Amino acid sequence: MHVRSGIAVSPGVVTGPALVLGSEDFRIPRKFVTRDAVDAELHRFHSALDDVCRDIRAHEKLVSAQLGAQYGAIFSAHLQMAQDPKLIREVETLIRDQSHSPEYAVSRVLRRFAEQMQALGDRYLSERALDIFDLEKRLLRTLLGESREELSNLTEPVIILAHDLTPGETATLDTRFVLGFATEVGGHTSHTAILAGALEIPAVVGLGRCLAGVSGGETVILDGDHGQVVIDPDTATLDRFRISQARNLRVYERLEQLESLPAETQDGQRVQLLGNIEFPEEVQQCIRRGADGVGLYRTEFLFLSGNREPTESDHYEAYCRVLEACGDLPVVIRTLDIGADKIPGAMQQQFSDSQNPMLGLRSIRLSLRNTPLFKTQLRAILRASVYGNVKVMFPLVSTLLEFRQARMILMDVMEDLEDEGIPFQRNLPIGMMVEVPSAVLLADEFAREVDFFSIGTNDLIQYTLACDRSDPSVANLYRSGDPSILRLIQMVMKAAEKHKKTVTVCGQMSSDPRFIPLLLGLGLRSLSVTPHAIPRLKEVVRNVSITEAERIANHACELDLARDVEHFLLGELSRLCPDLVV
Amino acid sequence: MSGSDVATRQVRLSVPHGLHLSPISQLVSRASEFSCSVTLSFDGRTADVKSVYDLMLLAAPYGAQLMLEARGADADLAVDALAKLFEGGFLIPSE
Structure with missing residues (x-):
């Protein structure tokens, strides 16, 4: 039995056989192929090369459109490197004459080029070796991709164990067969984690290196509530798991009964419970559970799902689907909140070149820099606004100027639509995410200009405590219960009350x-x-009164350690709703 | 027209940082438009002008004198086109 702890990112406890996916460092499974397979392997090499070239071309187009041709040119050099006659000749020779597998041949040839480059003693040229390694990685990923295809060909329930899963891989997991997944890397709010939550697949990330000894097929207990993974559990552990699962099921069934009841406190205060969604399909999950609307519609997936920039009609169709499903319920659409960490493939290099991508060009900053991209999205939101109760929200606003610029662009788009005679909702509420400490400090000023605030605690915690939320080694600093976070929320509430603006916490x-x-x-x-x-x-909500909640908040705000705050809150919860404390 | 056409030309590299990725990229895409084979020699090394890797390994610095050599039906045209890139200092026409 082998127990590992990681970060719980999506709740639920499951057990099943392990399916281990290869690690990103691309161990080459097979160095040689049989003589009679040579033609097939040559063909495999060429088709992988074609795929990689197609990806590079798509990135080139996207980057040229967004950042200008001089950035796109980087990819044309990459394309030349992939199509290089010398590379192709040498790889073909190794496959044909030495019976190398395409993976092994590609790796040998490119690594030799890189080595020669590094040996030149020219700093610029030796850095180009990185481009060669990047190409190697792309080719290997494509070549080895076949083994990862297992993911879409599952026929029996499994628990996936992997070094990492890309958001794309996570999005395409077949929820009929994937009971849960655990990864060696990743943090609380990595995109993969957010997706697992959206797909409602129990998940644990950030386990650390632990998969070397797991070959697949072992029984695994994955505890997405506590962030634990047990590989090859003993009988006693399995029994404990079965008992707690039966108990969870009972609680879950009881809670499902609450759907039709209002979220109202003991003393009659109605509380709005909204859903965070990523895909239009998730609206159903919200409605089914009695949500009062969508409080955060993350639109990044429109940007991530293909290699091309989404068109106005891509946006428009997605928004209309959400609005249609929501009827009169409010839907808050957040504009592009892409961060360097979330942009796939080669786009990543453009943005994460800096040492601090989280402090770099992302989110509203990216939108303000790329007005065509931003306007396309805003046009679609406005056009869709006639079909429901839409609010628009700008993420990562750090200065008043940014908010004003974003609003001005929105007004421009409104004017354009008006000129074209296209209907939209003129008085669409405009809000902002409060997730940068500067926005909290200026909350009073912001409150004069916005229609609503939404406190994005994930980023707010990360920026306030200066800790990278995806880095497990500083995960102990990343705590919602930190007194500084409580203080910041108080400041926002005060400013919003003064100016009679609504606040949501997402x-x-x-x-x-x-x-x-x-x-x-x-x-x-x-x-x-x-x-x-x-x-x-x-x-x-239904088990607490506002008076009691205020007492709890007052006490929590007097504590000076995150640990104490969280411990106190857990105690209060186990008193109010013992069933929920597991 | 015969397949044994050979054209050569001496060129000078006037790019401040030497033969780096941007000029290499331009040479490769220009050379690839021609059917003849083209080489560039410098300091005893010879590179295939259609190969990025070969050109990088040439490690030609600013001011280097290089020898262009093309063999094939369109050898003259290729050498003319490539020599023009050297003469123009590999400047990308501004947008």
């Missing part, structure tokens, strides 16, 4: 039942959460 803090009494006590009346958390949160 982000993982509001999906955690422990924090619900605290947030209500701080004055929050609207929470936007992962859809599957709605029944549990409703249970908390």
